[in-house]
Amino acid sequence: LNECEDDTLCAHSCENRIGSYSCVCGEGYTLQEDGRNCEDANECEVENGGCDQYCHNLDGSYFCTCDIGFLLHVDDRSCIDMDECKVRNGECSHECVNMPGGYRCACPSNMTLEYDLTTCREIKSCSVKNGGCDHNCVHNQEGEIVCSCRPGWKLDGDGRHCTDIDECALVSRGNCQQRCLNVPGSWECGCYDGYRRRNDSLFTCQPVCGAECLNNGVCVAPNRCYCPPGYPGPECTPLCSPSCAHGGRCKRFNLCVCPTGWVGAACKTAVCTPPCANGGRCVAPNQCECTHLYTGSYCQTPTCFPACQNAGICVAANRCFCRRNWSG
Numbered sequence: 001l002n003e004c005e006d007d008t009l010c011a012h013s014c015e016n017r018i019g020s021y022s023c024v025c026g027e028g029y030t031l032q033e034d035g036r037n038c039e040d041a042n043e044c045e046v047e048n049g050g051c052d053q054y055c056h057n058l059d060g061s062y063f064c065t066c067d068i069g070f071l072l073h074v075d076d077r078s079c080i081d082m083d084e085c086k087v088r089n090g091e092c093s094h095e096c097v098n099m100p101g102g103y104r105c106a107c108p109s110n111m112t113l114e115y116d117l118t119t120c121r122e123i124k125s126c127s128v129k130n131g132g133c134d135h136n137c138v139h140n141q142e143g144e145i146v147c148s149c150r151p152g153w154k155l156d157g158d159g160r161h162c163t164d165i166d167e168c169a170l171v172s173r174g175n176c177q178q179r180c181l182n183v184p185g186s187w188e189c190g191c192y193d194g195y196r197r198r199n200d201s202l203f204t205c206q207p208v209c210g211a212e213c214l215n216n217g218v219c220v221a222p223n224r225c226y227c228p229p230g231y232p233g234p235e236c237t238p239l240c241s242p243s244c245a246h247g248g249r250c251k252r253f254n255l256c257v258c259p260t261g262w263v264g265a266a267c268k269t270a271v272c273t274p275p276c277a278n279g280g281r282c283v284a285p286n287q288c289e290c291t292h293l294y295t296g297s298y299c300q301t302p303t304c305f306p307a308c309q310n311a312g313i314c315v316a317a318n319r320c321f322c323r324r325n326w327s328g
């Protein structure tokens with residue numbers, strides 16, 4: 001059975017199959033859910049129909065268009081900038097500058113564009129666009145315009161524009177001792193790593209020593225102090241030889257500042273107050289080492305050996321003062 005012989009079954013065309021059939025729609029249409037009718041497909045909904053700029057849907061097809069100033073390419077999709085300057089110089093009296101989707105007229109620096117935006121008129125006064133000068137504009141005795149530039153700039157060959165002078169490219173390199181950095185209208189000197197600019201000069205650099213060089217030492221290179229004799233330590237710290245003991249601080253060459261309780265050149269002598277008596281030896285602050293016949297914090301107490309018996313009193317080393325009726 002060929003159902004397709006009934007041409008009312010499908011809106012567009014019919015494809016016969018064994019025991020069945022299906023409807024097919026023409027290009028630009030999609031089959032609807034009823035399997036019979038065809039509906040326009042909106043090509044613009046998918047990636048703008050491939051159009052560069054504008055996409056317009058039609059029943060069964062679509063087309064692309066472009067903005068004013070653009071032309072539709074022969075591929076009917078891309079938009080190409082129209083070069084208006086190619087036709088009669090865009091009606092410009094002097095220069096024509098093509099731009100995407102448009103163009104503009106331009107004038108030489110000694111002229112200005114009229115309000116029609118196409119005609120250039122010569123500038124004859126400094127009061128119009130600064131006479132076409134980048135910086136300074138004056139009239140000479142003949143009334144002509146004379147341009148000049150601010151310091152650090154030089155006048156171009158056109159007599160109007162000013163260009164920055166690259167001072168670093170000159171032989172003097174801007175008188176910079178180390179680095180030279182050109183900037184518009186001026187320049188700056190810089191220093192290598194490990195150096196900084198001197199406070200008293202814009203052009204010269206001095207080395208930087210991480211910490212200050214002490215004791216009149218001089219920073220002669222990055223992190224290198226030149227130190228006076230007796231101060232060979234890092235950053236010219238003083239040398240004490242022998243070194244200060246017991247936490248003493250080396251203040252000047254071979255001069256220790258000692259902590260309380262210690263004296264001497266290297267803080268090695270202990271101080272006992274009062275001093276150790278009876279031949280005792282001061283071994284640490286207020287610590288006496290007594291001879292074997294004396295005791296006490298400063299060896300002030302004599303000892304008797306053997307000890308005095310029967311309430312006798314030890315009055316001096318190994319000398320007992322005995323009570324009445326006792327002796328020995």
Ligand SMILES: [Ca+2]
Pocket residue numbers: 069081082083084098099100101102103
């Ligand atoms: Ca153009």
Ligand SMILES: [Ca+2]
Pocket residue numbers: 152164165166167182183184185186187
């Ligand atoms: Ca410069």
